[in-house]
Amino acid sequence: MIESQADLHSLVEAFFSNSFSTDNPLITEAVRRMLAAGGKRLRPRTTLLAASACGADPREHLHLAAFMELIHVATLIHDDVVDRADTRRGVNATAVDFGNKISVLAGDYLFAWIFKNVTASYPAPIPHILSATLADICDGEVLQLRALGNLDVGVPDYIDVARKKTASLFAASAACGALAAGGDAASVEALRSYGEYFGIAFQMLDDLLDVCADEATIGKPVGNDLAEHKMTIPLILALRDGNANFSGLVERMYKQDDASVAGQILTTIRENGALDATRAQIAAHVDLALGALAPLGPSPAHAELIALATGLLA
């Protein structure tokens, strides 16, 4: 039984290197480049650990796990078009190298290719879960776009968006791994729920790193979310706990498009307690993720799932 995180990561990498190709060389190249640029493969690892926690050999579910990463890759390819981002994970975005036209089509083709393969190989409800998840991701992205620059967005609105745009795919990754392994209904729901809470905490950590990490660590410029006028969790908490002067600064940047105050906003977020408040929110969701795992019996995979979630607290 292989289930240490390092082993699973190697399995997934080997699968992508050796097995991934589509009928369209240009699309295959675009996808391979996104995969080669790195990433922690957290979604496929969640699938493999969920399958293992339900008693299956994770090596039998590599294809299913790979589809989870590929859904993520397809959304990243489209996100590059959407945001006109110049870099993604430190390499040129697909849209920059191949043009917007190819990026839209490559993402569409990849979604279609995934569903073509999933509908050919996996029984209900797995194809339905994956298409519902993609709908959730898009819905969440649209909600996030509409919330750009809206200083009234609160923590519950934020969590609703994070659940849809990020956590839904972690929830599906875990649930489908459990389903493919023949897990019982309680185990499937426990793992789905784990994935959902894990995903919310993961998105919160991503937001946190945007205001307090350095570019080399996160592979994109610090303060990138602020520059895009996103309502991130540290900003929402800083606004909630801050004074009128801080709200005024954010209004200048988000409503009057004055980017010159970005540094002041970053400094205030770092100093007014918003980072600790964000860490508390992350810890609360990690706790919920761990609590969700309670119905599962002990196993090495169970322990790895716990380690994956507590890793977000580092």
Next chain:
Amino acid sequence: MIESQADLHSLVEAFFSNSFSTDNPLITEAVRRMLAAGGKRLRPRTTLLAASACGADPREHLHLAAFMELIHVATLIHDDVVDRADTRRGVNATAVDFGNKISVLAGDYLFAWIFKNVTASYPAPIPHILSATLADICDGEVLQLRALGNLDVGVPDYIDVARKKTASLFAASAACGALAAGGDAASVEALRSYGEYFGIAFQMLDDLLDVCADEATIGKPVGNDLAEHKMTIPLILALRDGNANFSGLVERMYKQDDASVAGQILTTIRENGALDATRAQIAAHVDLALGALAPLGPSPAHAELIALATGLLA
């Protein structure tokens, strides 16, 4: 039994007016606007006629038929992003009114919504056929993009692209209608094949109208395909049967980006026999479509399918 074309059109329109909505109001609005802009609803009509030709009541398959039009609408929404088109069917493109970001997400959401509903309601192999069809459409669009400005593209290459990008959805519309109606394997294949040949002829007619219709009829500027450096069937045939002087003109426009010769190219296509050669290609594919229907017994729906195909000869 309702199966005249006018009746089916009304049924489909009523379904879209009364029943279509998604959980996301902005996406619902974007889709409704595309639907309200018109269109002949040929894909859903093909589904309903195929179901009827296999002995079913078409009214029982309105949802399935609607999904075919919605796949088409989703590709149009993404095509607007891709081509930066300003108008589509005479109204503003989604991308113009809502922005590229929303257009990419609205198309993605619509694809996901369709698959979510199809996987919930229709047995194998219908979900698989639809996802394979979407992969074909994207593959065909990428092939077409790569063929832009390539004067060596011949009729077989053209037909390969048309089969994927346009005919695959007509083939799937007909095959899924037959499958949902419980048609036998021979009828399903007859109708799939009809849809494929119909779709190729339909794409050829679309190309023909671009060089010989007027803007009011086709809802977009005449010569639009030429302006995009597309290798259309009239152009391919005009090059095949034309002289070196004509090839030189096309090279000036397609390779040196000199749009001033567009009028001369259009005039030559209209005068060197390419329009008649295109009509002959359309007629040949209409004949193949009619031949494909041969295994089906006579029925009013069968007669309507014949009328739909011969209508491309008008």
